[in-house]
Amino acid sequence: MDHVSVWLGAFLTLGILSFLYKDNPWYKLCEAIFVGASAGYWVIVLWWDNLVGKFYEGVGDDPALWVGMILGVLMLVRLIPKVGWISRWPLAFIVGATSGFWMMNYLGSNIIEQVGATIMPLLSTQVGAGFDAGVWMILSRLVVFVGTFTGLVYFFFSKEHKGAFGTTARVGIFFIMITFGASFGYTVMSRMSLLIGRIDFILGDWLGLIN
Amino acid sequence: MRQTIPLFITFFIGILLIIAVFIPPFGELGETFTLFFDIMAVFAFFLGGGNLLRVHINKLRNKKPDWPYSIVTLSGFGLMLAAGLFKINNPGDIAAAVDTAGSLFYFMFHAAMVPLGSTMYSLLAFFVASASYRAFRAKNREATLLLIAAFIILLGRTPFGMYISGWIPDEVSLFQIPNLAVWIMNSPNLAGQRAIMIGIGLGVISMSLRLILGIERSYLGGDK
Amino acid sequence: MSYHSRRCLRSLPTITAIVSCLLLALPFYASGQEPVTDSVPADTAVVIEAAPPTTVLSSDHKYDDGDQINLSWVPSIDETLKDSKVIGYKIYRAEDGGEFELLAEIPDVDTTNAYADQEVEHGHKYAYYVASVTETGEYASLETMPLEPEREWLDLNKAYLFIMALIISGAVIIYVETAKRGKELFVRKIAGLEAIDDAVGRATEMGRPVLFIPGIHDMDDVQTLAALTILGRVARTIADYDTKIFMPVSRSLVMTAARETIKSSYQAAGRPDAYNDDMVNYVTDEQFGYVAAVDGIMVREKPATVFLLGAFFAESLILAETGNSVGAIQIAGTARPAQLPFFIAACDFTLIGEELFAASAYLSGEPRQLGSLKGQDVGKAIAMVVIIGGVATATLAGAWQMGFAESIHGWLMEVFSTN
Numbered sequence: 035m036d037h038v039s040v041w042l043g044a045f046l047t048l049g050i051l052s053f054l055y056k057d058n059p060w061y062k063l064c065e066a067i068f069v070g071a072s073a074g075y076w077v078i079v080l081w082w083d084n085l086v087g088k089f090y091e092g093v094g095d096d097p098a099l100w101v102g103m104i105l106g107v108l109m110l111v112r113l114i115p116k117v118g119w120i121s122r123w124p125l126a127f128i129v130g131a132t133s134g135f136w137m138m139n140y141l142g143s144n145i146i147e148q149v150g151a152t153i154m155p156l157l158s159t160q161v162g163a164g165f166d167a168g169v170w171m172i173l174s175r176l177v178v179f180v181g182t183f184t185g186l187v188y189f190f191f192s193k194e195h196k197g198a199f200g201t202t203a204r205v206g207i208f209f210i211m212i213t214f215g216a217s218f219g220y221t222v223m224s225r226m227s228l229l230i231g232r233i234d235f236i237l238g239d240w241l242g243l244i245n
Numbered sequence: 246m247r248q249t250i251p252l253f254i255t256f257f258i259g260i261l262l263i264i265a266v267f268i269p270p271f272g273e274l275g276e277t278f279t280l281f282f283d284i285m286a287v288f289a290f291f292l293g294g295g296n297l298l299r300v301h302i303n304k305l306r307n308k309k310p311d312w313p314y315s316i317v318t319l320s321g322f323g324l325m326l327a328a329g330l331f332k333i334n335n336p337g338d339i340a341a342a343v344d345t346a347g348s349l350f351y352f353m354f355h356a357a358m359v360p361l362g363s364t365m366y367s368l369l370a371f372f373v374a375s376a377s378y379r380a381f382r383a384k385n386r387e388a389t390l391l392l393i394a395a396f397i398i399l400l401g402r403t404p405f406g407m408y409i410s411g412w413i414p415d416e417v418s419l420f421q422i423p424n425l426a427v428w429i430m431n432s433p434n435l436a437g438q439r440a441i442m443i444g445i446g447l448g449v450i451s452m453s454l455r456l457i458l459g460i461e462r463s464y465l466g467g468d469k
Numbered sequence: 470m471s472y473h474s475r476r477c478l479r480s481l482p483t484i485t486a487i488v489s490c491l492l493l494a495l496p497f498y499a500s501g502q503e504p505v506t507d508s509v510p511a512d513t514a515v516v517i518e519a520a521p522p523t524t525v526l527s528s529d530h531k532y533d534d535g536d537q538i539n540l541s542w543v544p545s546i547d548e549t550l551k552d553s554k555v556i557g558y559k560i561y562r563a564e565d566g567g568e569f570e571l572l573a574e575i576p577d578v579d580t581t582n583a584y585a586d587q588e589v590e591h592g593h594k595y596a597y598y599v600a601s602v603t604e605t606g607e608y609a610s611l612e613t614m615p616l617e618p619e620r621e622w623l624d625l626n627k628a629y630l631f632i633m634a635l636i637i638s639g640a641v642i643i644y645v646e647t648a649k650r651g652k653e654l655f656v657r658k659i660a661g662l663e664a665i666d667d668a669v670g671r672a673t674e675m676g677r678p679v680l681f682i683p684g685i686h687d688m689d690d691v692q693t694l695a696a697l698t699i700l701g702r703v704a705r706t707i708a709d710y711d712t713k714i715f716m717p718v719s720r721s722l723v724m725t726a727a728r729e730t731i732k733s734s735y736q737a738a739g740r741p742d743a744y745n746d747d748m749v750n751y752v753t754d755e756q757f758g759y760v761a762a763v764d765g766i767m768v769r770e771k772p773a774t775v776f777l778l779g780a781f782f783a784e785s786l787i788l789a790e791t792g793n794s795v796g797a798i799q800i801a802g803t804a805r806p807a808q809l810p811f812f813i814a815a816c817d818f819t820l821i822g823e824e825l826f827a828a829s830a831y832l833s834g835e836p837r838q839l840g841s842l843k844g845q846d847v848g849k850a851i852a853m854v855v856i857i858g859g860v861a862t863a864t865l866a867g868a869w870q871m872g873f874a875e876s877i878h879g880w881l882m883e884v885f886s887t888n
Contacts, residue, residue: 150886171865232364
């Protein structure tokens with residue numbers, strides 16, 4: 035079995051890598067296997083985890099789960115043309131639930147928490163400590179303060195980016211670009227390590243050329 | 246009527262979840278609704294899976310371009326479904342977890358899906374290189390800043406960073422590349438992230454209100 | 470010897486025994502505990518190795534659904550001694566006057582003297598005692614009075630959150646209403662959104678399709694909802710121009726919602742017959758399986774315009790680069806800051822974070838929708854004022870230790886903290 039896994043793995047790995055050269059039958063075959071098998075995989079996982087695990091085994095203790103079942107069945111009503119419009123009800127439920135739930139969530143984590151974290155004394159390590167911050171700490175805190183403020187100015191919709199406002203917005207986008215550059219640079223190495231992992235499999239596990 | 250009821254449902258459920266945050270007895274409403282969603286997702290799968298089958302069977306029937314691959318897709322789908330529903334070869338039989346080691350389901354996941362997924366993921370190494378190459382031809386000041394920051398962070402996370410900048414005296418050690426990389430992550434990067442996050446939070450609130458109050462209703466379809 | 474004296478002498482052993490027992494029992498009664506008798510025969514002396522904990526207090530946890538009681542105690546006085554035999558504590562609970570049962574064990578000393586009992590229910594009464602544990606026995610404290618956990622209907626801890634929600638929502642709603650009355654609202658140009666008409670027109674001219682990717686998350690992600698609202702606008706343009714659209718999706722629910730959206734756009738454009746359910750197809754829930762299929766579609770169908778809007782993860786760059794390789798014009802947008810750099814590097818236009826959520830309102834041009842954007846700006850203005858005020862008061866309080874600055878700063882930190 036292990037031999038089969040390794041050879042199958044190598045066949046599929048090289049097939050996907052061949053896409054880098056151009057689209058070809060080998061890649062198309064691998065793509066077809068991936069789509070078919072993975073779609074089936076997720077149907078099974080949802081069947082056993084959600085329908086059996088969460089509904090069938092949970093509905094005895096929590097009859098409210100029948101609401102989920104009814105909404106689910108209503109979605110299938112879409113297949114009957116005459117009453118298909120009823121399937122909008124479960125959609126409306128989801129849209130309302132997603133909006134309501136995340137609205138308060140984002141208010142807390144993205145707005146309140148972030149604004150609170152930006153409030154820091156510039157010249158002291160903490161409130162009441164006196165003038166004890168070093169030069170680099172003052173610089174760093176000033177940068178965070180100015181960067182957050184000007185970044186917010188950049189996102190303003192109802193004012194044209196002109197004059198002093200425009201200059202502030204320009205400074206803001208500079209900070210945002212540094213943020214993007216930092217993210218980019220940070221993830222490059224981890225992407226390389228993914229490739230090294232596959233090369234390791236091909237040269238090591240399959241061809242046995244390296245240990 | 247066909248729009249009114251859904252609009253009302255969106256409004257009612259949305260407001261319910263908003264005030265549930267402040268009313269302790271309703272505190273678990275969010276979790277309960279997540280369970281509803283999980284159950285609904287299974288039913289949606291009947292529609293999605295049915296669509297997958299219909300599209301590929303159509304391709305086969307009408308001999309559209311690349312129709313032989315549809316046989317492969319349908320076979321893979323069918324085999325995975327059978328392996329999972331009937332727990333073929335599962336050491337623990339029908340009562341055991343579907344992905345028990347030794348079952349056909351487990352084999353197909355580890356022998357097929359894992360290498361396919363990992364290899365697709367690893368393509369990123371090549372695409373990052375091609376994207377960086379294009380970005381190197383920086384056309385404006387913003388792109389140049391992005392590039393410089395990316396470069397410093399990248400170097401700072403490898404031994405090259407210290408190799409290149411080790412000569413910088415300790416008094417201004419911040420300018421040694423690894424230290425500079427850490428400072429960039431903790432100061433200007435943090436500032437930009439915060440501004441973006443605050444903006445996103447406000448955007449989510451505004452969009453959620455538009456949806457809940459029915460100002461935005463394109464997802465509902467027309468009156469037919 | 471007199472009769473009395475003889476009687477006294479005969480009662481002397483009894484009196485001695487009684488006095489000894491009293492002396493031995495005194496420590497127990499001082500701490501209010503019943504002597505442990507279950508493992509020791511009644512006629513032998515009880516060996517007491519440690520003192521029990523004292524001052525056991527149970528209190529209702531505030532602002533909850535009556536599902537938590539907080540317990541605290543003063544540890545055994547033995548913990549302050551060098552040769553303490555106390556190795557831990559055990560907590561016992563009785564429900565509605567029933568038997569006391571072991572609830573929890575604290576296997577170490579000097580760690581905690583509090584416990585949050587979250588296995589209680591509103592409508593029942595609970596009593597507790599805490600015992601100090603040694604190698605050979607347990608020494609129980611006095612029992613607490615039975616307590617019923619209270620259910621509060623309002624969480625007053627979240628009062629500031631409520632006020633913030635009210636202010637920001639209020640601003641959005643007020644501007645929506647004001648805009649309805651015809652007040653002109655200015656919105657700055659967002660390049661990515663201005664380019665949509667031209668991008669779709671380009672696809673029509675070249676006879677190639679438009680590809681719309683709504684991210685890889687389900688309908689329970691606000692980014693997917695944002696993508697679908699934008700889809701409504703884009704589909705309207707596509708219907709007007711009579712362009713072909715492909716929309717492979719990764720989630721079945723998204724497929725259903727997207728079909729409704731595009732169908733209604735075609736109806737609004739007066740071309741209901743041109744709509745076809747096959748415009749939207751479900752591929753697979755698997756992240757990279759979806760990417761493999763979309764890449765295949767891109768290189769085979771060669772779309773002229775690609776929209777990448779919604780929640781993306783690592784696959785963002787694969788999709789964007791493949792789209793680039795087929796010469797498509799790409800408009801991307803996501804609220805995941807980690808993926809934005811890749812879109813910026815590989816796509817022609819990128820909607821950054823908030824712009825994704827504003828896009829649909831912007832594209833509609835409707836005064837009510839634009840009003841909501843103004844409300845967002847009010848939120849940003851509040852954030853900016855608070856940041857300036859907060860940093861100023863924190864600096865004054867920090868360096869110059871000014872009293873009024875400290876109070877304002879303290880209040881701001883109370884409001885802008887999440888608990």
